[in-house]
Structures are given as structure tokens and as C-alpha cells.
Amino acid sequence: MRPPGEGPPAKRPKAMLPARPAVQPRGPPPAEQQRRSLPIFPVRGRLLGHIRGLDSAVVIGETGSGKTTQIPQYLYEAGIGRQGTIAVTQPRRVAAIALATRVSDEKKTELGGLVGYSVRFDDLTSDETRIKFLTDGMLLREAIGDPLLRRYSVVILDEAHERTIHTDVLFGVVKAAQKKRKQLGKLPLKVIVMSATMDVDLFSEYFNGAPVLYLEGRQYPIQVFYTRQPQSDYLQAALVTVFQIHQEAPSAQDILVFLTGQEEIEGMTKTCRDIAKHLPDGCPQMMVIPLYASLPYSQQHRIFRAAPKDCRKVILSTNIAETSITIPGIKYVVDTGMVKAKKYRPETGLEVLAVQWVSKAQAWQRTGRAGREDSGICYRLYTENDFEKLNQMTIPEIQRCNLSSVMLQLLALRIPNVLTFDFMSKPSPEAIQAAIEQLVLMGAVERKDNQLVLTPLGRKMAAFPLEPKFSKTILLSPKFHCTEEILTIVSLLSVDSVLYNPPARRDEVQSVRRKFISSEGDHLTLLSIYRAFRNVNGNKGWCRENFINSRNMMLVSDVRAQLRDICVKLSMPIESSRSDTGNIRRCLAHSLFMNAAELQPDGSYRTVDSHQAVAIHPSSVLFHCKPACVVYNGLLHTNKCYMRDLCVVDADWLYDAAPDYFRRKLQAAKN
DNA sequence: GAGCACTGC
Numbered sequence: 001m002r003p004p005g006e007g008p009p010a011k012r013p014k015a016m017l018p019a020r021p022a023v024q025p026r027g028p029p030p031a032e033q034q035r036r037s038l039p040i041f042p043v044r045g046r047l048l049g050h051i052r053g054l055d056s057a058v059v060i061g062e063t064g065s066g067k068t069t070q071i072p073q074y075l076y077e078a079g080i081g082r083q084g085t086i087a088v089t090q091p092r093r094v095a096a097i098a099l100a101t102r103v104s105d106e107k108k109t110e111l112g113g114l115v116g117y118s119v120r121f122d123d124l125t126s127d128e129t130r131i132k133f134l135t136d137g138m139l140l141r142e143a144i145g146d147p148l149l150r151r152y153s154v155v156i157l158d159e160a161h162e163r164t165i166h167t168d169v170l171f172g173v174v175k176a177a178q179k180k181r182k183q184l185g186k187l188p189l190k191v192i193v194m195s196a197t198m199d200v201d202l203f204s205e206y207f208n209g210a211p212v213l214y215l216e217g218r219q220y221p222i223q224v225f226y227t228r229q230p231q232s233d234y235l236q237a238a239l240v241t242v243f244q245i246h247q248e249a250p251s252a253q254d255i256l257v258f259l260t261g262q263e264e265i266e267g268m269t270k271t272c273r274d275i276a277k278h279l280p281d282g283c284p285q286m287m288v289i290p291l292y293a294s295l296p297y298s299q300q301h302r303i304f305r306a307a308p309k310d311c312r313k314v315i316l317s318t319n320i321a322e323t324s325i326t327i328p329g330i331k332y333v334v335d336t337g338m339v340k341a342k343k344y345r346p347e348t349g350l351e352v353l354a355v356q357w358v359s360k361a362q363a364w365q366r367t368g369r370a371g372r373e374d375s376g377i378c379y380r381l382y383t384e385n386d387f388e389k390l391n392q393m394t395i396p397e398i399q400r401c402n403l404s405s406v407m408l409q410l411l412a413l414r415i416p417n418v419l420t421f422d423f424m425s426k427p428s429p430e431a432i433q434a435a436i437e438q439l440v441l442m443g444a445v446e447r448k449d450n451q452l453v454l455t456p457l458g459r460k461m462a463a464f465p466l467e468p469k470f471s472k473t474i475l476l477s478p479k480f481h482c483t484e485e486i487l488t489i490v491s492l493l494s495v496d497s498v499l500y501n502p503p504a505r506r507d508e509v510q511s512v513r514r515k516f517i518s519s520e521g522d523h524l525t526l527l528s529i530y531r532a533f534r535n536v537n538g539n540k541g542w543c544r545e546n547f548i549n550s551r552n553m554m555l556v557s558d559v560r561a562q563l564r565d566i567c568v569k570l571s572m573p574i575e576s577s578r579s580d581t582g583n584i585r586r587c588l589a590h591s592l593f594m595n596a597a598e599l600q601p602d603g604s605y606r607t608v609d610s611h612q613a614v615a616i617h618p619s620s621v622l623f624h625c626k627p628a629c630v631v632y633n634g635l636l637h638t639n640k641c642y643m644r645d646l647c648v649v650d651a652d653w654l655y656d657a658a659p660d661y662f663r664r665k666l667q668a669a670k671n
Numbered sequence: 672g673a674g675c676a677c678t679g680c
Contacts, residue, residue: 092678092679093678120679120680135678136680137678137679138679138680140679141680162678164679165678166678166680260676262674262676263675292676293677294675318676318677319676319677320677323677323678324677339676340675340677341677342676353675353676405680409680464680465679466680501675562680617675618672618674623673624672639673639674642675
């Protein structure tokens with residue numbers, strides 16, 4: 001069943017007819033039998049018949065239809081696209097790896113043979129590989145080396161409804177490659193966009209009116225309830241709802257509650273546990289489990305453990321449980337309707353992280369988490385009227401981000417005019433312009449004969465899988481003889497924080513971390529942590545004692561090795577500044593000069609660039625300090641406008657870094 | 672004086 005309100009898209013064509021049951025003299029082997037039991041199997045023939053003759057197709061499939069595992073195999077088995085490889089993109093690494101493993105099993109081949117995968121740091125493909133699962137970001141990276149995607153005969157863009165920034169850029173890249181290959185008379189490129197039941201018209205229109213094929217799925221019915229009145233306090237409402245369910249429903253039925261963030265979830269966890277201690281006799285026990293991305297793996301895994309008898313699992317989660325983590329056995333979903341999400345204001349260059357309403361699509365996604373194994377129930381803690389007022393879809397990431405990376409990539413892809421690039425959902429002209437300005441300021445892009453071209457520096461920057469400002473920092477580092485240190489710092493900054501901060505043990509964390517702190521700022525503090533980590537060879541016990549996230553630390557080593565390889569390929573000299581931190585700070589001043597702030601007489605800070613009032617983020621080691629001049633990695637607007645990851649610099653260095661820029665700033669200030 | 676949704680190259 002479809003939840004009420006989602007409804008089938010208006011232009012839904014005739015449902016596909018089931019094919020005749022296949023007659024087999026002997027029963028097929030179990031794996032084959034399993035494949036044949038999928039909802040997609042009966043329509044295999046018709047599906048292939050359609051796709052064979054098309055350049056592009058949109059496939060809409062509900063959860064459990066089997067589209068992602070079966071369609072690539074059907075195409076391969078039918079000899080469609082045999083002249084090349086079939087690429088299937090996924091937004092997430094784990095999904096790409098899991099799907100490749102599954103399909104490889106079904107084909108009874110060794111993973112990395114006929115079926116393989118390619119994700120960052122992990123490539124399991126060979127010359128034999130004909131079905132390749134990869135992250136969308138990985139295919140984009142490949143496209144920079146080969147914009148026509150020549151090795152692929154079919155590109156399947158899966159989970160397109162999630163509209164990640166990479167998928168959105170890929171839409172344009174594959175469309176352009178398809179057109180160009182046709183013009184040049186090369187092997188045609190077939191494009192298949194796969195999505196849940198959303199955005200259909202948009203996808204179809206974008207790919208020149210590509211036909212839309214629908215697949216039924218296997219989802220259990222879910223009852224949806226709304227509140228009668230709007231709730232002024234969604235946390236209170238969630239609490240009441242959870243305990244109401246708890247007192248009425250059998251204890252084997254678990255509850256998943258969607259909340260907005262770590263702090264809220266930790267607070268709610270504590271409240272629930274306190275209340276659960278004083279429940280009336282005869283009421284089942286309650287196991288309350290928080291879930292959010294920065295939680296260590298070991299704690300995230302607790303959600304998969306079955307609760308003891310007469311005990312109910314209640315999982316309090318961020319939107320990580322919407323897509324990234326599937327929790328088995330959820331009967332009830334409690335949806336607060338709220339999410340913490342990033343917005344981007346191009347006029348100020350500010351990213352704003354704010355609690356806001358979910359979209360309808362997101363609300364349905366949350367609801368669907370209750371019907372994975374059996375029928376379910378979803379409580380929406382808002383009125384039906386409020387639901388109707390929600391946006392149809394979540395705004396695609398590409399319209400909520402700083403676009404400097406995207407623009408650099410498009411230029412590296414030799415897109416003729418990046419300002420008019422054929423985006424499915426166009427970012428605002430201001431956002432595109434702001435990104436270009438940033439790239440010009442960094443020296444990555446030049447205007448030549450009214451055209452934007454990549455400078456040699458810009459082309460080198462595009463070789464790094466990093467934000468442009470970080471690539472720039474690395475490329476500047478040989479001048480300051482500190483490439484080894486900058487590689488470490490940039491690697492640390494480009495993964496999730498290596499610092500583990502359990503709120504309950506705050507004092508302990510602070511005292512243990514003191515020994516790493518550099519008065520010169522966060523970059524150098526992180527560097528000293530990494531050096532200490534290397535000195536103990538990544539010892540896990542050491543990480544635990546020092547509240548260091550060892551998983552992220554290992555990742556830093558991987559990133560660093562990858563970046564170092566790229567430096568070697570670019571023939572960069574790689575030197576160490578050893579104990580001289582001055583050069584490291586000079587290098588940071590030269591690459592982050594547009595992100596500088598100065599101490600004001602009243603003790604506050606203002607940016608050098610636009611005189612915006614800013615504050616030092618509480619996570620910074622400089623939070624209690626008042627350095628005269630700093631550069632920072634970025635601004636984050638929550639209650640205040642905060643600078644994150646700071647480095648103490650000399651004001652003179654900034655002027656040396658970009659004299660023209662600061663002269664213009666001074667001029668503008670006078671006028 | 673006080674805070675950081677989620678991915679990915």
C-alpha cells in the first residue's frame with residue numbers, strides 16, 4: 001500500500017502486466033529462485049523491451065522492488081551494453097559495497113570479477129568487471145579524467161530522489177556525454193535514472209522526455225495519525241507519545257523517534273530513562289538508545305541488538321535513520337516533523353544550520369521506516385493541515401551549498417560555459433557568481449576574452465578530492481617548506497572530527513586534552529594530536545584514554561596517503577618544517593586570507609572582509625583567548641556567527657598574501 | 672561567554 005496522500009504521480013502510465021510464469025522442468029537453484037520471487041521479475045521481459053530501444057529511461061521503484069540488484073543483471077544477461085561496463089551509482093559507500101557483494105553472489109562470481117565496486121580508498125574491479133557499483137562522487141571524479149565516460153555503455157543513477165550534490169552534477173555530465181558521443185558517432189551511452197516515487201516529471205523532462213517505467217514494491221501498510229492541535233513543544237509531545245505507546249502496545253514492538261540533534265537526543269534519552277524507572281507495575285521495561293552519526297560505531301551497533309523479553313527498544317535518532325541506517329523490527333515511528341539542516345546564503349557566504357520543518361517526501365521516508373517487516377503505525381506530531389503546508393520535496397543540496405567545489409569540477413570537466421551549465425535544478429545566479437569570485441580570488445580561475453578558464457593552479461587544485469581552499473593550502477605549502485605538516489592538517493580537517501566529546505565526561509575530556517593544546521590555534525593543536533597518535537602507532541587504548549575517535553584517525557591516515565600521492569604525481573617537493581610552526585601559520589594565512597578576523601577594542605571580533613561580527617566557536621582551543629588576528633576555516637551561523645578552526649596569524653602576513661585584495665577592501669571602506 | 676543534521680571525492 002502507498003501511504004495516503006503520497007498518491008501515485010499524476011501521469012502514471014498503465015501498470016505493467018505480469019509476464020507468464022516461467023515454466024521450468026526442474027526447480028531453479030535457491031539463489032535463482034530468490035531472484036525470481038522479487039516483484040520485478042514478472043516484468044523483466046517488458047522492462048528490457050522498453051529499455052533496449054531507449055537512450056534514457058526513468059525507473060520508479062518502491063522499496064523492495066529489487067530494481068537496484070536486478071536491472072543491472074537483466075541488462076547484462078540480455079546483452080544490453082555488453083560493449084562496455086554498466087555503472088550503477090549510489091550516494092553512500094556502504095550501499096555500493098553491499099550491493100556489489102549481493103549481485104556478485106547472485107551471479108556466483110567472485111567479487112571484483114564480473115561484478116565489482118569502486119569507492120574512495122577501496123576499488124575492487126578488474127578487466128572482467130562489467131557491472132560496477134560506485135559512489136556518485138567516484139563517478140564524478142572519473143569523469144574529470146574522461147568527460148565522455150568512454151568505458152561505460154550504461155550509467156544507472158540510483159537513489160536519484162536523494163538529490164545529492166554529486167548526483168545533480170552527474171545528471172548534467174551524463175547528459176552532455178550522451179549527446180557528445182552521439183555526435184561523434186561513438187558507442188551510445190544509455191542513461192537510467194532510478195528513484196523512489198518522487199520528482200518523476202522533473203527527471204523525465206530533463207532527459208528529453210524519457211519514458212517513466214513503474215515498478216511495484218513490497219511495503220507493508222502503515223497507518224498514519226496526526227495530532228488534532230498544533231504542538232507548541234515537539235519534545236514534550238514526543239515524550240508523551242512514546243510513553244502512551246509504551247503503556248498500550250506489546251513490548252516486542254519497537255519505537256523509532258525522529259529528533260534533530262545530538263544534544264536534544266542525549267537530553268531526551270536521559271528523560272526517558274528517568275521516567276522509565278518509575279513506571280507502574282505490569283508495564284514493560286524500556287531500553288532507550290540514542291543514535292546519531294558522531295556516536296562511535298560500537299554504540300551505534302546497540303540498535304541492532306534485540307531487547308530482552310518484556311523490554312521495548314526505543315530509538316531516538318537524527319535523520320541518519322531515514323536513509324543511512326535501517327533498523328530492523330520497528331513497528332512505531334514518531335515523527336516530530338523537525339530536522340536540523342544546512343542552508344546557504346550566497347550574499348553573505350554564510351552557512352546556516354537551523355532546525356526546520358521536513359518536506360513531505362522526508363516525512364514519507366520516515367513513515368516508511370515503520371513498515372519494513374510488517375504493518376506499522378506512524379504518529380506525526382503535527383496536524384494534517386500543517387503536513388499539507390510542507391514543501392513537496394527537500395530542496396536539493398546543490399541549492400543549499402557553497403558551489404566553489406562544483407564550479408571547479410565543471411571547469412576541470414571542460415564544460416564550455418559553466419555559468420549556463422544545464423542543471424536539473426538551477427542554483428541561484430548569486431550562488432554561482434559567489435563561487436566563481438572565490439575561485440578567482442584563489443587564483444584558480446581567470447577571465448579571458450569574456451570567458452572563464454581554469455588557470456594551471458586551478459587545474460592542479462581540481463586534482464585533489466578536497467574543498468578548493470584546502471587544495472590551495474596544499475599547493476601553497478612548498479613555498480613555506482611545510483608540505484608534510486599541511487598534508488596532515490588538511491587531512492584532519494577534511495574528515496569528521498577526530499575529537500570524541502561525550503557530554504557527560506566533559507571535565508575529564510578537557511583535562512586530558514590540555515597536553516595537546518597549542519596557543520597558536522586549532523590547526524596546530526590537531527597537528528600535535530596526530531603526531532602523538534603516530535608516536536603510539538595508532539594504539540586503540542591510547543585513543544580511548546585521550547578521547548580520540550580512532551576510526552576517524554585511521555581515516556585521516558588514508559586521506560593523507562591519498563593526498564600525498566597526488567602531490568607526488570604533481571611533482572611537488574614534500575618537505576617538513578619540523579618544529580617551526582611559523583611557516584605553517586604563514587602558509588595558512590596565505591591560503592585563508594579571505595577568512596580573517598581582527599579583535600576589536602571592545603573585545604569582540606569582526607571579519608576583515610566584510611566587518612561582520614563573529615565569535616570564536618566554543619569548540620576552538622582559542623575560545624578563552626583573545627588573539628589580535630586570526631584566520632578560520634569557515635563560519636557557522638547558529639545562535640551567533642561562529643568562526644571554526646582558528647589559527648593565530650600576523651596581520652602583516654595577510655596583506656603580503658593578497659595586497660590587491662586588501663587595497664581594494666581599504667578603498668571600499670573609505671568610500 | 673557556551674555548541675556541531677547527513678553524506679562524499
